[in-house]
Amino acid sequence: MDYVRAASIEDALVAARWPGAAFVAGGTNLVPDILFGRKKPGLAVDISRLRELRFIEERGGRLRIGALATVTDLLESDRVRKAAPPLHESAVEFAGPLVRNRATVGGNLLDASPAADLAPPLLAQDGEAELISVEGPRSLPLASFFLGYRQTAVRPGELLSAISLRPLGPGDRSAYQKLQLRRAMAISVVSVAAALWMEDGRCAEAGIGMGAVAPVPYRSWAAEAELRGRVVGETEIESAAAAAREEARPIDDVRASAQYRMRMCGVLVRRLLRRALGLSAPPREL
Amino acid sequence: MSRYEVAFRVNGEERRDSVRGEDTLLRTLRELGHVDVKTSCEAGDCGACAVLLDGEAVNACLVLTAQADGCEIVTVRGIGTEGNLHPIQRQIVEKGGVQCGFCTPGIVVAAKALLDRNPAPSLEDIRRGLAGNLCRCTGYQKLFEAIVAAALEMRG
Numbered sequence: 001m002d003y004v005r006a007a008s009i010e011d012a013l014v015a016a017r018w019p020g021a022a023f024v025a026g027g028t029n030l031v032p033d034i035l036f037g038r039k040k041p042g043l044a045v046d047i048s049r050l051r052e053l054r055f056i057e058e059r060g061g062r063l064r065i066g067a068l069a070t071v072t073d074l075l076e077s078d079r080v081r082k083a084a085p086p087l088h089e090s091a092v093e094f095a096g097p098l099v100r101n102r103a104t105v106g107g108n109l110l111d112a113s114p115a116a117d118l119a120p121p122l123l124a125q126d127g128e129a130e131l132i133s134v135e136g137p138r139s140l141p142l143a144s145f146f147l148g149y150r151q152t153a154v155r156p157g158e159l160l161s162a163i164s165l166r167p168l169g170p171g172d173r174s175a176y177q178k179l180q181l182r183r184a185m186a187i188s189v190v191s192v193a194a195a196l197w198m199e200d201g202r203c204a205e206a207g208i209g210m211g212a213v214a215p216v217p218y219r220s221w222a223a224e225a226e227l228r229g230r231v232v233g234e235t236e237i238e239s240a241a242a243a244a245r246e247e248a249r250p251i252d253d254v255r256a257s258a259q260y261r262m263r264m265c266g267v268l269v270r271r272l273l274r275r276a277l278g279l280s281a282p283p284r285e286l
Numbered sequence: 287m288s289r290y291e292v293a294f295r296v297n298g299e300e301r302r303d304s305v306r307g308e309d310t311l312l313r314t315l316r317e318l319g320h321v322d323v324k325t326s327c328e329a330g331d332c333g334a335c336a337v338l339l340d341g342e343a344v345n346a347c348l349v350l351t352a353q354a355d356g357c358e359i360v361t362v363r364g365i366g367t368e369g370n371l372h373p374i375q376r377q378i379v380e381k382g383g384v385q386c387g388f389c390t391p392g393i394v395v396a397a398k399a400l401l402d403r404n405p406a407p408s409l410e411d412i413r414r415g416l417a418g419n420l421c422r423c424t425g426y427q428k429l430f431e432a433i434v435a436a437a438l439e440m441r442g
Binding site for chain 1: 290308310400
């Protein structure tokens with residue numbers, strides 16, 4: 001494998017046109033994929049020193065996160081903690097500190113695992129991916145970013161530069177949970193992020209991000225539709241939970257059965273909406 | 287096959303090598319004689335190869351050697367030596383935190399990074415700080431006790 005270190009974004013975009021080129025940043029997925037023969041790039045384009053892609057800022061009313069922000073950066077950011085609590089919580093649950101110090105936001109999304117930890121919270125807050133190539137920039141809603149199992153809409157030669165989010169304010173509500181078989185270094189069994197933007201006691205806008213229950217992480221439009229524009233109470237929560245459960249298309253694997261995962265979609269959506277709205281836990285969850 | 291000239295400092299000493307694009311920092315360090323950095327899963331799961339890379343604890347198996355060009359690397363031997371153990375190392379010995387010893391270098395590196403960031407960690411902070419390091423012998427309890435004691439000692 002050849003290696004080139006990009007000194008600028010322009011450099012990286014030119015190198016990326018080489019046949020068999022792959023970007024490498026934190027390397028937490030790509031380096032073992034190469035070692036174990038799962039991926040065989042002909043050229044690694046090292047973008048890890050492009051400082052201009054490592055930032056967390058507020059811009060145009062959105063929270064904007066550079067693709068090279070690490071998971072540790074997310075975890076330690078006050079902006080993320082305040083404006084995107086589910087993303088902060090997903091960073092807390094992400095792998096362990098050794099991996100968090102290297103793994104980047106862009107890499108987690110581009111790896112396109114159905115269980116990508118950062119995807120549900122980014123989807124729930126209306127995430128939008130910013131892409132650049134020699135042809136120019138374009139942006140893409142994160143909900144249209146994942147095309148299939150480990151497939152994204154990113155074209156060859158395109159660089160994911162940033163993700164922007166709709167921020168949550170002090171009066172808005174949110175919650176996150178990752179079901180996992182141990183408390184760290186675990187691939188999620190099911191993960192859900194919920195964000196509710198409130199206006200006069202009504203849910204003006206809702207985002208529900210689902211992970212590990214379909215070939216791709218996705219927004220549960222069906223669950224969101226039961227919440228948007230409504231005063232959310234028990235009835236709305238039950239409808240949203242049922243919609244999320246019906247929409248899920250999970251598989252059986254070593255971590256859990258499809259049946260369990262489907263059931264947990266309903267349980268988690270119900271639990272997170274109750275938690276977000278400050279309602280007490282229901283007496284019986286299943 | 288293309289080779290790339292790299293230079294970095296390991297425990298304060300200048301090191302140079304000519305590496306292939308796919309070589310990992312773990313393999314290069316061991317070939318250069320730094321066998322205190324342990325090879326185990328080579329997939330970022332176990333933490334046995336943890337080193338400080340420009341002050342941050344990382345799995346050396348997940349870093350391409352070429353990416354570490356110009357960096358400052360510290361391995362367990364750079365944290366303390368046999369004649370002059372770091373409090374973390376001494377407390378791990380005293381509290382019985384070593385059995386087979388294979389995970390110990392990575393544990394010391396991860397604990398050093400934790401205490402550099404957070405000199406007064408809670409037990410939960412320590413558990414989370416070591417979450418990327420597997421130990422199959424000790425059950426972790428003695429390691430946690432050792433790090434609590436080292437933190438106390440270092441704060442004076």
